[in-house]
Amino acid sequence: MHYLDSHVMFHLALRFPWKPCGVTARRQRVLDSSVPKPTSVLSVSGESPAKMSSKLPSGKPTSPFRKRGSLQYTATGVDLRVGRHLLTSQHSLPGNPVAKHGHIDLRTSMDGKYKEIAEELFSRSLAESEMRSAPYEFPEESPIEQLEERRHRLERQISQDIKFEPDILLRAKQDFMKTDSAADLEYMKEQSQAPKELYPERELVPEREYQRVAISGEEKCGVPFTDLLDAAKCVVKALFIREKYISLSMQSFCRTTERYLQEELGDRPLDLNTYEEIPESSVSASATVHPPVSETHPYEGFDPANMPPGLGYTCKMVDGVVHVYTHNSSELDLPYPDLQEYIADMNMMMALIINGPVKSFCYRRLQYLSSKFQMHILLNEMKELAAQKKVPHRDFYNIRKVDTHIHASSCMNQKHLLRFIKRAIKKYPGEIVHVEQGRGQTLTEVFESMNLTAFDLSVDTLDMHADRNTFHRFDKFNSKYNPIGESILREIFIKTDNHIEGKYFGHIIKEVMADLEESKYQNVELRLSIYGRSRDEWDKLAQWAVKHKVYSDNVRWLVQVPRLFDVYHTKKQLSNFQEMLENIFMPLFEATVNPSSLPQLHLFLQHVVGFDSVDDESKPEQHIFNLDSPKPVNWTEEDNPPYSYYLYYMYANMTVLNHLRRQRNMNSFVLRPHCGEAGPIHHLVSGFMLSENISHGLLLRKAPVLQYLYYLAQIGIAMSPLSNNSLFLSYHRNPLPEYLSRGLMVSLSTDDPLQFHFTKVASHTIPSNMILFLESGL
Numbered sequence: 001m002h003y004l005d006s007h008v009m010f011h012l013a014l015r016f017p018w019k020p021c022g023v024t025a026r027r028q029r030v031l032d033s034s035v036p037k038p039t040s041v042l043s044v045s046g047e048s049p050a051k052m053s054s055k056l057p058s059g060k061p062t063s064p065f066r067k068r069g070s071l072q073y074t075a076t077g078v079d080l081r082v083g084r085h086l087l088t089s090q091h092s093l094p095g096n097p098v099a100k101h102g103h104i105d106l107r108t109s110m111d112g113k114y115k116e117i118a119e120e121l122f123s124r125s126l127a128e129s130e131m132r133s134a135p136y137e138f139p140e141e142s143p144i145e146q147l148e149e150r151r152h153r154l155e156r157q158i159s160q161d162i163k164f165e166p167d168i169l170l171r172a173k174q175d176f177m178k179t180d181s182a183a184d185l186e187y188m189k190e191q192s193q194a195p196k197e198l199y200p201e202r203e204l205v206p207e208r209e210y211q212r213v214a215i216s217g218e219e220k221c222g223v224p225f226t227d228l229l230d231a232a233k234c235v236v237k238a239l240f241i242r243e244k245y246i247s248l249s250m251q252s253f254c255r256t257t258e259r260y261l262q263e264e265l266g267d268r269p270l271d272l273n274t275y276e277e278i279p280e281s282s283v284s285a286s287a288t289v290h291p292p293v294s295e296t297h298p299y300e301g302f303d304p305a306n307m308p309p310g311l312g313y314t315c316k317m318v319d320g321v322v323h324v325y326t327h328n329s330s331e332l333d334l335p336y337p338d339l340q341e342y343i344a345d346m347n348m349m350m351a352l353i354i355n356g357p358v359k360s361f362c363y364r365r366l367q368y369l370s371s372k373f374q375m376h377i378l379l380n381e382m383k384e385l386a387a388q389k390k391v392p393h394r395d396f397y398n399i400r401k402v403d404t405h406i407h408a409s410s411c412m413n414q415k416h417l418l419r420f421i422k423r424a425i426k427k428y429p430g431e432i433v434h435v436e437q438g439r440g441q442t443l444t445e446v447f448e449s450m451n452l453t454a455f456d457l458s459v460d461t462l463d464m465h466a467d468r469n470t471f472h473r474f475d476k477f478n479s480k481y482n483p484i485g486e487s488i489l490r491e492i493f494i495k496t497d498n499h500i501e502g503k504y505f506g507h508i509i510k511e512v513m514a515d516l517e518e519s520k521y522q523n524v525e526l527r528l529s530i531y532g533r534s535r536d537e538w539d540k541l542a543q544w545a546v547k548h549k550v551y552s553d554n555v556r557w558l559v560q561v562p563r564l565f566d567v568y569h570t571k572k573q574l575s576n577f578q579e580m581l582e583n584i585f586m587p588l589f590e591a592t593v594n595p596s597s598l599p600q601l602h603l604f605l606q607h608v609v610g611f612d613s614v615d616d617e618s619k620p621e622q623h624i625f626n627l628d629s630p631k632p633v634n635w636t637e638e639d640n641p642p643y644s645y646y647l648y649y650m651y652a653n654m655t656v657l658n659h660l661r662r663q664r665n666m667n668s669f670v671l672r673p674h675c676g677e678a679g680p681i682h683h684l685v686s687g688f689m690l691s692e693n694i695s696h697g698l699l700l701r702k703a704p705v706l707q708y709l710y711y712l713a714q715i716g717i718a719m720s721p722l723s724n725n726s727l728f729l730s731y732h733r734n735p736l737p738e739y740l741s742r743g744l745m746v747s748l749s750t751d752d753p754l755q756f757h758f759t760k761v762a763s764h765t766i767p768s769n770m771i772l773f774l775e776s777g778l
Contacts, residue, residue: 106237108230118350122624122682153382209387211379213372227357234352235362236261238709241345242689248337249655250662251670251692254714299546302603308664310594317582320632320649322589322656334659336652342689343627346644349685353705362708366742369711373741398521403749404672405695405718407560408526409481409494409505410754411512414459417754420508421483421493425454433492433500440499446488466726466755480755496528496544497537506548513552527560527612532580533573538587542604551607558672560612561650566640577641577649578632585653592661610670610692611654613646617679618728644686647673651690672716676700678728688715695749698724701735711744720751 239261246253313332314325324332352358412420425443432440447453452461459465462483470480483489496502509526516522530537545551561584568574587601595602621642623629632649635641651671658668675687677696684706687694693716700707700717710717721734739746750756 106233106240108233108237114344114347114351117354118347119624119626121350121354210383213375213379228361231355231358231361234355234358235709235712238349238352238688239712241349242709242713245337245345245651245689246692248335249651249671249690250658250668257713297549297551298606299549299551299603302599304596304599307595307599307602308666310596311664313593315586315589315593317578317586320578320581321652322585324589324593324656324660332660334656336655337648339648340627342648343625345689346625346682346685349689350682353681353685353703355705358705363704366704366708366711369742370738373743401522402747403522403524404693404716404747405720405749405751406524406526407752408509408528408557410752411524411526411750412508413753414462414464416511417464417483417493417508418457418459418462420504420511421489422454422457424493424504431500433498433504434488435499443492446492450484450486452484464754466752470726471728497540501547502544503548506544506550509550510548510552513550513555516554517552523554523556525556525558525609527558527614530559530561530584531564531568532561532583533568535583535587537583538591538601539598542598542601545604546600555607557604557608558610558612559608560614561646563613563615563640563643563646565635566638569636570638575636576633577635581632581649581653584650585657588657589660592657592664592666606667608667608669610672611650612695613643613650613673615674617643617674617677617683619679621680643679643683647671647686647690677724681706684710688713692716693718695751696720696724697739698729698735700744701738707739707742707744711742714745716745716747718747718749720749720756722756723751726756 239257243253243258243261312327316323316325321336324334326332425447429444430442433443434441434446441449463485464480464483466480479485481490481494483493491498492500493504493508496505516524528541530541565574565577565580568580569576574580587598588605591598591601591605619640622639623637623642623645625642625644625648629645630637654669654671661668670692671690672693672695673687673691674696675691675694676684676699678698681699681703684694684697684699684703687697688706688709695718697710697717697719700710717739719734719736719739721731721736724734725731736746736748
């Protein structure tokens with residue numbers, strides 16, 4: 001429903017003195033609503049989306065530079081970073097200069113003040129739990145607008161069919177339009193019966209599929225031109241910052257934004273990790289399409305001898321980032337972001353989000369996008385519903401759905417877990433499942449110690465549903481993971497590392513996978529935890545997956561890293577933060593350099609798509625991440641590192657790992673953290689700079705600049721209204737419908753079905769009823 005808001009991002013940039021306007025008049029009429037004209041006109045046309053899209057700039061930009069392919073791209077011995085002009089030319093050593101846009105002047109009035117403004121904002125975030133700004137809620141739909149839509153629809157129908165039954169339809173039109181006199185009726189009848197040659201301009205035109213709104217005239221945006229120019233420069237500069245870090249880490253960048261940046265603003269095309277377009281194959285309309293199915297199980301019959309050969313490289317972590325060395329101790333050229341440059345870019349972004357003219361500018365553009373969406377609903381809602389009903393064999397239940405935010409330990413609902421526990425008690429009563437003080441306990445003995453039997457268990461007894469007591473109480477929410485409030489049952493049934501090597505957890509995950517395969521149309525990305533307490537966590541996780549054959553074509557894995565260094569440090573499990581980073585990333589480098597040394601981990605990593613950073617974002621942060629912050633090896637404080645500190649070092653190591661794996665023809669990873677659920681606003685700044693997608697993003701409703709940047713960059717936001725309602729934000733305040741109306745790339749996700757759901761589709765049906773989604777929008 002939305003085209004990318006090129007009016008702000010690029011048309012204003014075209015007025016910059018450093019770049020002449022190179023856009024044709026036709027493109028400006030379609031993509032920009034602010035072409036200077038003597039008067040402002042609002043016109044509605046019935047142009048179809050297909051024809052409208054044909055007016056947009058199309059085709060892939062011609063570029064002398066190589067495009068990055070998909071994960072199946074075959075790497076060669078050639079250096080994969082040749083031709084990259086926007087990447088940090090960092091050779092795993094700090095201090096090297098960074099390539100800049102030489103011919104683009106993006107200087108603004110804020111230059112030189114970023115550090116002071118950012119430090120002031122960081123200090124303010126320590127004192128205030130949330131950043132306050134003026135609300136910009138869009139009013140609810142009015143019944144009057146619905147009546148007017150019906151009136152116009154009936155009017156058009158009467159005008160088209162009047163030649164077939166003039167008397168009846170004219171009288172209906174008289175009643176509807178309240179024609180007052182018989183003379184008016186006679187005049188309308190004469191007009192309808194008049195020859196077409198007398199009224200050529202009234203010749204009926206076939207009604208087009210969808211109506212579109214075009215706005216023309218001089219655009220002032222309500223701010224002085226100098227402020228407008230500064231705001232546009234700031235927005236463009238922020239997009240270039242994101243492009244730099246996303247391309248460096250081999251994550252994907254929005255294709256539309258990339259095209260505009262390279263066509264209108266850059267002197268050379270951008271070299272980004274965009275996937276090559278695959279031509280569509282000719283398939284008949286009646287053909288059935290099913291997801292690809294593996295002919296053989298990927299974990300069966302694997303031979304370590306058939307794995308890629310080892311390179312003999314050595315790995316060592318220096319200042320929190322892994323470095324790779326060859327046989328002769330020379331360091332491989334694996335780039336990662338310079339810390340000093342990252343801090344400077346973060347300060348600039350912090351200063352940008354509180355700049356007054358930029359906030360006003362972005363707020364007005366967001367309001368315009370909301371109004372444009374509401375106008376589309378008024379004009380085309382019924383047509384969308386009619387078109388949806390014409391599609392055969394497709395409704396909400398049998399369309400492709402991908403849940404991009406769901407935790408493996410809570411991917412089942414409560415009834416499913418209850419049935420499994422009862423079945424396990426009857427099937428494995430004498431199996432030793434836990435060791436207490438050197439003595440093994442069977443499953444029956446564990447429940448007898450709680451004075452419970454299988455007959456006593458119920459959904460209410462499990463007590464795993466998040467209720468009103470968990471609102472703003474993340475500690476109580478975490479305790480809901482314990483069946484019957486007993487942590488020992490959590491360890492037995494929903495952990496991969498226990499006395500039975502995650503046997504029960506593997507079985508229940510496979511049952512969830514079987515349900516997904518039976519439905520054919522549901523896919524999920526389950527999150528498994530790596531805590532960073534010991535070096536063998538990765539190997540144990542891979543052994544669990546391979547031994548129990550936990551795999552499905554409908555499932556991919558994300559690895560979440562809880563931000564719990566302070567807890568582990570207090571328990572003397574970790575001495576410094578670099579030790580935690582080594583436990584998380586060193587096994588991955590070893591499996592990449594020499595797959596035969598960790599064969600099961602090598603197999604498991606082929607189905608891992610990325611990393612997540614999780615924990616309670618509302619916890620206060622006692623430290624500001626800047627150049628004076630201690631290095632990871634020196635971080636021995638009791639306080640937890642701040643969110644941006646965690647994210648930077650996860651991103652830096654992931655970037656080095658991606659370059660190494662791409663050289664070895666292996667899949668790379670993305671960063672998709674929990675971000676913006678609560679806490680200070682600068683979490684979303686780090687997410688904007690370093691992450692391909694985020695989860696939650698609730699705080700964007702309080703930061704119009706960041707919300708607009710997330711829209712322009714089309715950053716994916718996996719939202720969970722059911723989860724938010726139990727933890728941080730009630731249904732009626734959830735910004736999901738607002739984000740959707742403004743064109744942000746949002747999706748519905750389940751988060752924790754075990755805590756929030758009673759049925760399998762609750763995360764989709766409840767939001768549709770509670771926050772009034774259009775059926776086509778859902």
